[in-house]
Amino acid sequence: MLKVSNIHKTFNIGTINEKTALNGLSLQLNEGDFVTVIGGNGAGKSTLLNAIAGVWEVDSGKIEIDNADVTKMPEHKRARFLGRVFQDPMMGTAATLGIDENLALASRRGKPRGLRSGITRKEREKYKELLKVLDLGLEDRITSKVGLLSGGQRQAVTLLMATLQKPRLLLLDEHTAALDPKTAEKVLQTTNMMVEKDHLTTLMITHNMHDAIANGNRLIMLNSGKVILDISGEEKKKLTVDDLLEKFAIASGEEFTSDRALLS
Numbered sequence: 709m710l711k712v713s714n715i716h717k718t719f720n721i722g723t724i725n726e727k728t729a730l731n732g733l734s735l736q737l738n739e740g741d742f743v744t745v746i747g748g749n750g751a752g753k754s755t756l757l758n759a760i761a762g763v764w765e766v767d768s769g770k771i772e773i774d775n776a777d778v779t780k781m782p783e784h785k786r787a788r789f790l791g792r793v794f795q796d797p798m799m800g801t802a803a804t805l806g807i808d809e810n811l812a813l814a815s816r817r818g819k820p821r822g823l824r825s826g827i828t829r830k831e832r833e834k835y836k837e838l839l840k841v842l843d844l845g846l847e848d849r850i851t852s853k854v855g856l857l858s859g860g861q862r863q864a865v866t867l868l869m870a871t872l873q874k875p876r877l878l879l880l881d882e883h884t885a886a887l888d889p890k891t892a893e894k895v896l897q898t899t900n901m902m903v904e905k906d907h908l909t910t911l912m913i914t915h916n917m918h919d920a921i922a923n924g925n926r927l928i929m930l931n932s933g934k935v936i937l938d939i940s941g942e943e944k945k946k947l948t949v950d951d952l953l954e955k956f957a958i959a960s961g962e963e964f965t966s967d968r969a970l971l972s
């Protein structure tokens with residue numbers, strides 16, 4: 709479902725601020741894989757997701773989604789393959805529109821839109837049923853402005869919007885990082901439920917080592933713009949944070965230094 713082959717990305721080439729973010733990174737996800745991504749500061753995690761989403765073009769290498777070469781495809785055209793949830797709960801939704809209106813926009817993404825009337829009764833009932841699954845009581849507030857929701861509620865709605873059309877690939881960019889621990893746990897539970905229900909191929913960046921180990925069927929660790937660890941199956945099930953730190957040290961020849969990840 710995703711094949712990333714030897715991609716490179718360097719920012720500010722030829723200046724004092726030159727930074728190589730991706731350095732020959734290769735990665736393949738099979739259909740239904742749920743891969744968590746962890747790494748230290750500047751490891752290339754967000755750059756990888758932005759490269760896949762087409763936020764910027766890679767310097768070299770190839771990116772394929774569902775056997776389609778999207779390497780040169782602009783971001784807005786790539787959107788039909790992807791669902792994405794960002795770290796900031798304020799992104800991915802229209803704050804001044806109702807929950808139902810946001811869901812309607814998501815359901816119409818990539819489809820021809822005319823001047824006919826807005827949301828039908830049938831659509832609204834469908835959205836209510838979808839919101840019930842979140843178990844947040846939002847089905848009773850379906851016309852509420854999204855900007856009035858809590859961060860966790862908003863992130864859950866964004867997740868629902870991102871998966872409404874069953875994307876080929878779901879990208880989760882530290883989507884629980886801005887939430888308190890209890891709310892983050894609820895959003896992760898919702899994430900797992902939606903991924904499992906629709907058998908979605910998913911790439912989830914997290915700064916939390918426990919979350920990286922506990923979620924998904926594969927864990928990859930990045931360092932200096934490359935994949936240095938790829939753990940799955942029984943090995944991942946038995947993995948602990950101490951194991952992960954030891955494996956990082958062996959693979960990279962250095963200590964893991966992200967305070968944010970170590971203290972989470």
